[in-house]
Amino acid sequence: MIDKMFYKTLLKKTFSDPIHITFWDGETVQYGEGTREFKLTFYDIIPKGDLLHDPSIAFGEAFMDGKIEVEGNLKELIASMYRSQESFLGNNQIYAKLLDKFSNTKKRSKENATFHYDIGNEFYKLWLDETMTYSCGYFRTADDSLMTAQQNKVAHILKKLNLREGDTLLDIGCGWGELILTAAKRYGVKATGVTLSEEQYGRVKERIIEEQHEDSVDVRLMDYRDIKHQQFDRIVSVGMIEHVGQDHLEEYFQKVNELLIDGGVSVLHSITSPKDGGTNSWIDKYIFPGGYIPAVNELVRHITEHNFLLTDLESLRRHYAKTLEKWAENFENVLEEVRKSRDERFIRMWRLYLNSCSASFQTGNIDLSQFIFTKGTNNSIPWTRDYMYK
Known part of the structure; x- marks a missing residue:
């Protein structure tokens, strides 16, 4: 009672x-x-x-x-x-403040990536789109398919990078390789991707050979912090900095500063918190161990403190809510296949994860931000935003 x-x-x-x-x-x-x-x-x-x-x-x-x-x-x-303004959950931006946890050392970062991304390419292939893109799509129209939205997103980011033929491009956390391969095909750049996931690394290697881009695309199974004696004209990171951890954000921007040429352009695509950075204890335990959602002002501070010039900031919050909604729908449509290798507790965990994240973006609990910043002055970027939306 x-x-x-x-x-x-x-x-x-x-x-x-x-x-x-x-x-x-x-x-x-x-x-x-x-x-x-x-x-x-x-x-x-x-x-x-x-x-x-x-x-x-x-x-x-x-x-x-x-x-x-x-x-x-x-x-x-x-x-x-x-x-609900009076909900014991509704008033928290991300349920909880930063959890006490071990620092994301290189060893722990590898373990965290393995925990989530190496549960099998076949699992992700069941409910992602054909490009195997596992980040926020970009819906130019309400009727865009998931695959179209993901291709739109890659195209949108590549436009923001203002690529030129022959440029060198680094993708930190390259996933299954759609962005680096598209950049090489469409812009004639030399693209390098790094990942900590062995499953992703193996598939990107296969794609490079299948699509005959051995001379223009490279993928490395390594921590981005271990890249030495090399600089790039452009650096992009899509959905990776959320895995860095609050105490390693400074290190991330220091490394980007080291790896980017003077005048170089970087695009950072990240889940963000509108106010205070934090994490969700359930997601940290079951989905993304070691994760941390940075606040927008936190990332802007790191960008400016490293003498980068912030040239653009765009919110794609509603796009991620719709992307997750489509992933959740796809997941429900392939449950019989999932049940062949996963138990019901795993299925309910992923159902909750995909739907709760979609709800979080829908209500503005969290956001998706794309930052463009340059290392020093770059006067070759077009005067208006028209080039991003053509």
Whole structure:
């Protein structure tokens, strides 16, 4: 009885939309007036101490273990929690401040990358688009397919880099290689990608040979911090700096400064927090260990403190919400294939991850920012933004 009263008090103001909640003993209550949007069923009690200590992990693990079930759109339910001003989750930008954790040394960075990216190319191939691009797409129209949006994104970034034939390009965290291969084909540059994922490295090597770009594209299985005695005309990083960790942001920008030629251009594509940087304890434990979402002003400060000139900043928040929504839809469509090699707890974990991240972007809990900055003055960049959107 005491546990249920605690739950009722906690959940009463957790959602911005009408909801039915059924407790473990069969009692059902409705919060909010009007036609219900969702139904939340508790099949077991989540210990009160767990909820108070870390609601993100407590709810996340309860969903993974089937102790709670959602009827209705999972993404919209989570968005409803974020929109509620009185929710114990809704008022936090990223649930939690920076967690106490080990520093992302080179060894630990490799382990973290392996944890997420090396669970198998075949798994990602099931629900990513044909280009195997695992970052925010760019939807020029509402009807763009996921593949079109990913190709748009790569094209958008390459335009921002203001590439010239013969330029050298470094992609820090190159994924499955779509950007470096496209840059070589479209702009005639010499492109180098680095990754810590053995699965990604192997596939990029195959693509370079398949597409006959051995002379213009190179991929290295290494930490970007280990690149020595080399400079590049352009440096890009898409969705990698979130894995660096707060205490290594300074090191990242120092290394980019070292690797970029005078007048060189860099594009940084990163998930960001509108206010304070932080992390989510459930995502840190189950999805991206060692991750840290930097604040926009935090990245701007690092850029300017290293004497880079910030020339452009663009938000693609809604694009990432839509990208994740499409990934979540694709994931649901391939569950029978996933079940051949993964258990139900893994499936529920990924379902929660994709939908909760989409909800986070949709509600402005987190953002996606693209920064363009130069090392010193570069007067060859066009005078207006027209070149980015042609």
